[in-house]
Amino acid sequence: MKNFELFGNIEHAQSFLESIKSKKSLFALVLSYTETCEIPGITFAGADKDSMQFTPPADAEYIHYGYCKTITQIPMTPDGKPTPALLTKSALESSSIPHLTINAGSKISPQLPFIETDMPFGKNISFQDAMTDSQVSHAVDFGRIVGRSLASLTDCLIIGESIPGGTTTALAVLRALGFDAQVSSSMPENPMELKNQIIESALKRIDSDHPYSIVAKVGDPMIPFVAGMLSAASGVSNVMLAGGTQMAAVLAFASKIGFNEENTVIGTTSYITNDQNVNFNDLIQKIANVPIISIDPDLKNSQYSGLRAFSEGFAKEGAGAGGTTIASMLKTGNDSKKFLELVEKEYSRLFT
Amino acid sequence: MKNFELFGNIEHAQSFLESIKSKKSLFALVLSYTETCEIPGITFAGADKDSMQFTPPADAEYIHYGYCKTITQIPMTPDGKPTPALLTKSALESSSIPHLTINAGSKISPQLPFIETDMPFGKNISFQDAMTDSQVSHAVDFGRIVGRSLASLTDCLIIGESIPGGTTTALAVLRALGFDAQVSSSMPENPMELKNQIIESALKRIDSDHPYSIVAKVGDPMIPFVAGMLSAASGVSNVMLAGGTQMAAVLAFASKIGFNEENTVIGTTSYITNDQNVNFNDLIQKIANVPIISIDPDLKNSQYSGLRAFSEGFAKEGAGAGGTTIASMLKTGNDSKKFLELVEKEYSRLFT
Numbered sequence: 001m002k003n004f005e006l007f008g009n010i011e012h013a014q015s016f017l018e019s020i021k022s023k024k025s026l027f028a029l030v031l032s033y034t035e036t037c038e039i040p041g042i043t044f045a046g047a048d049k050d051s052m053q054f055t056p057p058a059d060a061e062y063i064h065y066g067y068c069k070t071i072t073q074i075p076m077t078p079d080g081k082p083t084p085a086l087l088t089k090s091a092l093e094s095s096s097i098p099h100l101t102i103n104a105g106s107k108i109s110p111q112l113p114f115i116e117t118d119m120p121f122g123k124n125i126s127f128q129d130a131m132t133d134s135q136v137s138h139a140v141d142f143g144r145i146v147g148r149s150l151a152s153l154t155d156c157l158i159i160g161e162s163i164p165g166g167t168t169t170a171l172a173v174l175r176a177l178g179f180d181a182q183v184s185s186s187m188p189e190n191p192m193e194l195k196n197q198i199i200e201s202a203l204k205r206i207d208s209d210h211p212y213s214i215v216a217k218v219g220d221p222m223i224p225f226v227a228g229m230l231s232a233a234s235g236v237s238n239v240m241l242a243g244g245t246q247m248a249a250v251l252a253f254a255s256k257i258g259f260n261e262e263n264t265v266i267g268t269t270s271y272i273t274n275d276q277n278v279n280f281n282d283l284i285q286k287i288a289n290v291p292i293i294s295i296d297p298d299l300k301n302s303q304y305s306g307l308r309a310f311s312e313g314f315a316k317e318g319a320g321a322g323g324t325t326i327a328s329m330l331k332t333g334n335d336s337k338k339f340l341e342l343v344e345k346e347y348s349r350l351f352t
Numbered sequence: 353m354k355n356f357e358l359f360g361n362i363e364h365a366q367s368f369l370e371s372i373k374s375k376k377s378l379f380a381l382v383l384s385y386t387e388t389c390e391i392p393g394i395t396f397a398g399a400d401k402d403s404m405q406f407t408p409p410a411d412a413e414y415i416h417y418g419y420c421k422t423i424t425q426i427p428m429t430p431d432g433k434p435t436p437a438l439l440t441k442s443a444l445e446s447s448s449i450p451h452l453t454i455n456a457g458s459k460i461s462p463q464l465p466f467i468e469t470d471m472p473f474g475k476n477i478s479f480q481d482a483m484t485d486s487q488v489s490h491a492v493d494f495g496r497i498v499g500r501s502l503a504s505l506t507d508c509l510i511i512g513e514s515i516p517g518g519t520t521t522a523l524a525v526l527r528a529l530g531f532d533a534q535v536s537s538s539m540p541e542n543p544m545e546l547k548n549q550i551i552e553s554a555l556k557r558i559d560s561d562h563p564y565s566i567v568a569k570v571g572d573p574m575i576p577f578v579a580g581m582l583s584a585a586s587g588v589s590n591v592m593l594a595g596g597t598q599m600a601a602v603l604a605f606a607s608k609i610g611f612n613e614e615n616t617v618i619g620t621t622s623y624i625t626n627d628q629n630v631n632f633n634d635l636i637q638k639i640a641n642v643p644i645i646s647i648d649p650d651l652k653n654s655q656y657s658g659l660r661a662f663s664e665g666f667a668k669e670g671a672g673a674g675g676t677t678i679a680s681m682l683k684t685g686n687d688s689k690k691f692l693e694l695v696e697k698e699y700s701r702l703f704t
Binding site (some may be wrong): 024026064096098099100102105109111113114115116117118142145146149150152153154 | 378
């Protein structure tokens with residue numbers, strides 16, 4: 001059994017699943033950075049404050065090589081729970097879905113060939129603008145170029161992200177664009193009060209309702225770049241935004257610059273869609289007529305506590321974990337049980 | 353009539369042409385740099401010594417945008433003859449063949465999204481080693497990664513290069529690997545004596561017959577990178593090396609590291625294959641059992657002297673001009689007459 005759940009436009013979701021089953025997919029991992037992640041207590045996407053900057057390149061290296069070059073071990077929470085890229089790696093490897101890495105404002109470049117976009121990292125939105133308007137404009141333009149190129153090479157472009165602290169900037173953008181969103185987190189005790197403080201002070205700087213200005217003031221580089229990719233790619237091929245809250249922010253911004261809803265879905269994990277605190281499904285439906293395909297990777301039944309932790313609310317999503325798992329199951333015919341075996345094998349290769 | 357000429361393994365060339373006709377192609381333009389081009393009189397691939405470094409990024413920008421960002425006009429010889437990228441641009445645009453830009457040691461990065469490989473430019477081989485052995489090794493490794501990725505996204509990977517002065521380093525590598533090659537040039541009065549002096553002094557530094565060491569001492573970064581691409585890509589898809597003498601050097605080095613001859617062809621212009629001073633066809637057959645597909649773009653019949661110049665020996669090839677023209681004609685069904693019309697239209701857009 002494939003534990004797929006569909007939300008929103010079910011018919012569209014079903015025809016999307018059907019159409020990508022026998023076709024070519026390509027996974028693009030977008031690396032970025034916001035200094036907002038350096039605020040103590042905001043994220044667990046890295047062992048400590050200084051190591052957070054290495055998480056995006058290390059995710060990319062791990063997915064590509066099976067090990068990291070920038071750091072010695074794969075990215076982990078302070079108490080040793082692994083990056084969701086572990087799901088991505090298992091998904092891509094079992095299905096031979098090709099992947100490319102894109103640097104869209106990562107502080108550190110990955111040690112592998114990657115698509116360079118000449119974008120600086122985002123600043124800490126708690127006390128300054130993330131970017132300038134012209135940097136947002138550049139991100140959208142280059143996102144469009146990359147999206148059009150990659151879409152011309154595949155039938156379904158799956159876009160994931162790795163940006164520590166990105167849920168906070170995503171939430172700020174969503175609120176600024178008028179969506180009353182609650183945010184997901186890599187931590188089970190979601191530090192909502194801290195996030196709200198940061199977002200409140202960020203929102204105070206907004207002095208224009210122009211979407212470029214909003215993203216410049218309270219967003220991060222990933223959001224306009226991936227929105228640009230979506231905008232161009234969805235005109236040519238199917239696009240799956242693989243992620244949770246951050247992809248909601250991408251969708252909200254993309255709605256302002258234009259994209260083709262008919263070719264677009266969100267692909268994510270059940271840890272996002274079942275999170276009662278967040279109401280992700282309602283949020284997406286308010287933003288756009290885009291269905292959600294959600295997968296339960298059944299990690300609650302794992303023999304490893306490090307994997308069960310995902311189902312307990314740690315690192316619920318990230319690095320395209322949910323979306324690539326969905327695409328992988330469609331391509332290989334694997335069910336959740338078989339996929340869990342692959343993930344456990346990978347976990348055991350890494351940690352035992 | 354498509355003015356194709358086939359050399360070498362004709363049967364292989366014909367089946368290659370047949371197989372890519374209805375399939376997907378992808379053009380990858382590899383930008384690189386060798387300080388060897390700064391030797392006065394060695395190349396015309398740029399208006400003067402200082403502007404040469406801008407030719408690779410400007411070629412890429414022109415092919416992508418239709419105009420350059422790094423410089424104001426498209427790359428030209430000192431007396432105003434345009435870059436062969438003009439053919440590439442016309443070919444790709446008329447056929448909607450997608451393209452990607454790769455920076456493999458360019459001195460200047462192009463102002464568009466590109467694949468970054470973390471490679472330094474090559475040094476002037478007339479008095480120092482071009483690279484270290486470990487830089488060659490890195491170039492091959494990263495070339496393999498990029499080649500495998502791109503080959504998984506297409507049926508035929510067409511690889512072109514833009515590296516001013518690259519024919520001199522190519523010739524040095526060919527001679528060092530035991531091939532008595534004469535070299536083509538962007539100039540009709542090929543400065544053979546000067547090139548031979550440079551090559552002689554470069555060859556004196558060779559103290560090992562290891563191919564990595566040879567390329568490190570007398571080559572340029574493009575050669576090991578594209579050889580790595582070919583090595584990995586030819587295992588997965590068809591590969592067309594689009595170029596003249598420089599692709600001969602790639603082929604010679606690739607023969608040392610291994611590649612699949614059965615999936616490989618050279619695609620170039622008749623200005624290379626008909627050059628009596630060079631004997632390109634014999635050279636390729638000595639290196640590997642790889643056929644040559646050659647196209648006469650009929651520029652001798654152009655109303656513009658700037659285009660007729662190609663047929664008179666200026667900028668005979670480069671930026672994948674011949675290979676993309678072949679792929680474009682196959683895909684669109686255009687003959688040489690129709691293609692010349694497209695090229696003239698583009699020339700007139702740029703210059704009149």
